């Protein structure tokens with residue numbers, strides 16, 4: 001049954017009336033701020049550079065993190081590499097569409113990037129949401145512990161000993177509004193693109209990461225304060241400094 005998720009499903013759209021075609025207003029690109037925006041430091045494009053060839057050649061899943069903090073500028077670079085907005089397009093019917101560092105089916109961008117910060121210079125530990133339209137962080141009011149993170153990741157201890165965990169949540173309606181029954185596959189594909197950008201970007205920061213598909217859905221959603229229906233965790237990736245190749 002679940003193999004059906006992998007199939008195209010596109011034919012089903014021929015007999016499907018989407019909320020978009022019904023004239024239902026487009027869902028918002030991002031939620032409202034919970035607190036005051038936390039502005040991220042500027043990162044010049046050449047501050048973090050590695051050749052694309054080297055980044056691809058060196059990319060690997062890293063699970064042994066050094067007890068060293070990440071710098072806020074490095075975190076800002078990683079967030080922008082994953083979810084940074086390249087262009088904002090005003091729609092005739094109202095609202096905006098964003099084009100970002102990672103692609104998304106129909107530019108619907110159903111994924112939000114949350115970060116659980118444990119050890120980042122210049123940012124207090126806690127759970128933050130990256131707000132792409134403002135290029136800033138929003139503190140959620142939650143402070144997950146490393147032990148909570150390890151439990152949420154089914155006992156994978158390197159998740160709790162990282163400097164920061166990227167947590168991708170899905171807001172499925174952003175994609176369902178247009179693509180209805182094929183949305184789940186599209187959202188899962190989008191998540192792969194986001195995480196791959198992180199895998200490549202960490203190569204320019206002396207850090208490493210590892211995709212996490214094995215996590216406890218209920219614990220992870222509860223840790224992030226999500227309702228588990230309109231928004232829930234779909235993917236994670238802990239990030240921390242790693243030993244340089246050859247050292």
Ligand SMILES: Cc1cc2nc3c(=O)[nH]c(=O)nc-3n(C[C@H](O)[C@H](O)[C@H](O)COP(=O)(O)O)c2cc1C
Pocket residue numbers: 059060061062063156210211212213214215
């Ligand atoms: C969708 C997905 C889910 C994954 N989930 C986990 C995970 O929960 N725990 C883990 O240690 N590695 C996880 N990985 C990493 C893979 O184990 C890893 O990519 C694979 O062993 C190949 O190693 P490499 O990434 O270094 O090439 C996941 C990778 C992907 C793409």
